[in-house]
Amino acid sequence: MLAVAVLAAGKGTRMKSELPKVLQPIAGATLVERVLSSCEALEPERRLLIVGHQAERVEHSLAAHSGLEFVLQQPQRGTGHAVQQLLEPLAGFQGDLLVLNGDVPLLRPQTIAELVERHRASGAAVTLLSARLVDPTGYGRVFADGAGNVSGIIEHRDCTDAQRDNTLTNAGIYIFNWPKLAAVLPQLRADNDQGELYLTDTVALLRPAMHLEVADPDEINGINDRLQLAQCEAVLQQRLRQHWMREGVTFVDPASCTLSDRTVFGRDVLVEPGCHFRGANQIGDGCHIGPGSLLENAHLGRNVEVLYSVVREARVADDCAIGPFAQLRPGADLAADCRVGNFVEIKKSRIGAGSKVNHLSYIGDAELGERVNVGAGTITANYDGVAKHRTVIGSGSKTGANSVLVAPIALGANVTVAAGSTLTKDVPAGALALGRARQLVKQNWQPRQDAADAAATPPAAAPEPR
Numbered sequence: 356m357l358a359v360a361v362l363a364a365g366k367g368t369r370m371k372s373e374l375p376k377v378l379q380p381i382a383g384a385t386l387v388e389r390v391l392s393s394c395e396a397l398e399p400e401r402r403l404l405i406v407g408h409q410a411e412r413v414e415h416s417l418a419a420h421s422g423l424e425f426v427l428q429q430p431q432r433g434t435g436h437a438v439q440q441l442l443e444p445l446a447g448f449q450g451d452l453l454v455l456n457g458d459v460p461l462l463r464p465q466t467i468a469e470l471v472e473r474h475r476a477s478g479a480a481v482t483l484l485s486a487r488l489v490d491p492t493g494y495g496r497v498f499a500d501g502a503g504n505v506s507g508i509i510e511h512r513d514c515t516d517a518q519r520d521n522t523l524t525n526a527g528i529y530i531f532n533w534p535k536l537a538a539v540l541p542q543l544r545a546d547n548d549q550g551e552l553y554l555t556d557t558v559a560l561l562r563p564a565m566h567l568e569v570a571d572p573d574e575i576n577g578i579n580d581r582l583q584l585a586q587c588e589a590v591l592q593q594r595l596r597q598h599w600m601r602e603g604v605t606f607v608d609p610a611s612c613t614l615s616d617r618t619v620f621g622r623d624v625l626v627e628p629g630c631h632f633r634g635a636n637q638i639g640d641g642c643h644i645g646p647g648s649l650l651e652n653a654h655l656g657r658n659v660e661v662l663y664s665v666v667r668e669a670r671v672a673d674d675c676a677i678g679p680f681a682q683l684r685p686g687a688d689l690a691a692d693c694r695v696g697n698f699v700e701i702k703k704s705r706i707g708a709g710s711k712v713n714h715l716s717y718i719g720d721a722e723l724g725e726r727v728n729v730g731a732g733t734i735t736a737n738y739d740g741v742a743k744h745r746t747v748i749g750s751g752s753k754t755g756a757n758s759v760l761v762a763p764i765a766l767g768a769n770v771t772v773a774a775g776s777t778l779t780k781d782v783p784a785g786a787l788a789l790g791r792a793r794q795l796v797k798q799n800w801q802p803r804q805d806a807a808d809a810a811a812t813p814p815a816a817a818p819e820p821r
């Protein structure tokens with residue numbers, strides 16, 4: 356039997372933020388979500404989350420995760436006090452308790468699985484994760500013998516100078532035999548620099564206590580301030596890029612790009628410098644992204660090119676070319692072989708196969724058929740100040756430069772709209788629509804002579820200052 360408890364009640368004072376620390380985002384997920392997902396594979400019988408500071412907000416952020424038990428710690432008097440709150444909900448529980456600090460987001464699931472395995476094989480009362488850090492400032496130090504037996508943990512601020520030279524560091528990840536831990540939890544005392552009840556103090560009270568040293572010290576990075584947040588983000592980004600490079604994605608300048616772990620790439624994708632992928636993107640085989648593009652929850656088919664553009668909550672089918680400098684907003688849905696060029700914005704619109712919107716256009720709440728050619732500067736005027744209205748353009752139609760289509764409006768198939776038209780009424784298939792002032796030409800016309808004279812006279816000089 357395994358129960359998992361995530362400590363997430365602390366304020367995170369050192370972050371200097373309105374947001375509780377465990378809700379800080381990192382590579383597209385909150386800290387606490389990352390910690391929870393690192394132990395998902397173990398399929399624990401119970402999953403408890405200790406909340407306190409802004410408890411409701413933390414609970415609300417995890418509403419989509421089912422089966423979590425929220426345990427309130429109020430006030431927050433330290434990590435030992437946090438785990439004391441489990442005495443009641445876990446009364447009578449006979450299994451192991453895995454405790455994860457909510458601010459240690461880089462743990463690999465295999466590492467936690469190994470910790471659980473090692474603990475069960477040795478029959479220890481507690482097994483904790485440790486690492487040798489080059490700079491363990493701020494972390495608790497683990498005192499252990501060569502055989503892996505731990506005598507105790509001392510927090511950085513409570514260490515003597517000599518004790519601080521010990522670089523074996525406490526990760527804040529422990530697996531306890533719960534009945535044994537429950538027996539010693541009430542003995543904790545706040546006789547330390549912070550006046551808190553430390554979970555780490557239980558280790559000296561439990562025998563045998565063992566540690567497992569991780570090979571990659573980055574895994575145990577804890578986040579207490581924004582510097583550590585940025586360092587952990589960098590580690591996660593590096594991991595994600597390396598993963599996708601191994602899967603067949605080319606990054607021209609990997610360090611200049613950021614990924615989220617819900618982004619999935621096909622084979623032979625080329626990512627040029629300065630591209631950012633947020634949320635759950637799907638990028639098909641052979642796509643060419645960038646340089647300089649932002650994609651968020653975008654679905655791209657195969658061989659799509661996106662150059663210096665933003666694609667958010669939009670779908671783009673095979674062989675389309677987007678950009679440079681285009682914006683596909685939520686609900687843009689492009690069929691295969693479309694072209695979207697510079698300074699074009701498309702929102703909540705379906706664009707049929709082979710259509711082109713190449714220059715300076717806004718297409719919103721529209722339905723375009725196939726092979727439509729949208730002329731430079733065409734605008735769908737979709738908003739009348741109160742409601743949004745639809746524009747329909749049939750297959751094979753062309754709009755001239757600088758056309759305004761005032762919605763609601765429907766153009767049939769193979770319609771031609773003359774340049775500079777403002778259309779307010781539907782146009783049947785096959786028609787030419789003109790909606791502009793007729794050009795007037797006056798032959799042999801000269802400006803009036805007196806007006807021309809006035810224009811030619813230089814303005815009177817300003818008076819000399821006295």
Ligand code: UD1
Pocket residue numbers: 362363364365366367376377405407428430431432433434435436437456457458459493494495496508510524525526527552553554555576577578579
């Ligand atoms: C803790 C460990 C330290 C270890 C480090 C690893 C203790 C006493 N120290 O220090 O040995 O090296 O983690 O990152 O445990 N929390 C609560 N309730 C509280 C206080 C904290 O739920 O009353 C939660 C926090 O939200 C956080 C976690 O416990 O997620 C750790 O707390 P934090 O204050 O960051 O402990 P550290 O000083 O980092």
Ligand code: MG
Pocket residue numbers: 456458577578579
């Ligand atoms: Mg911490």
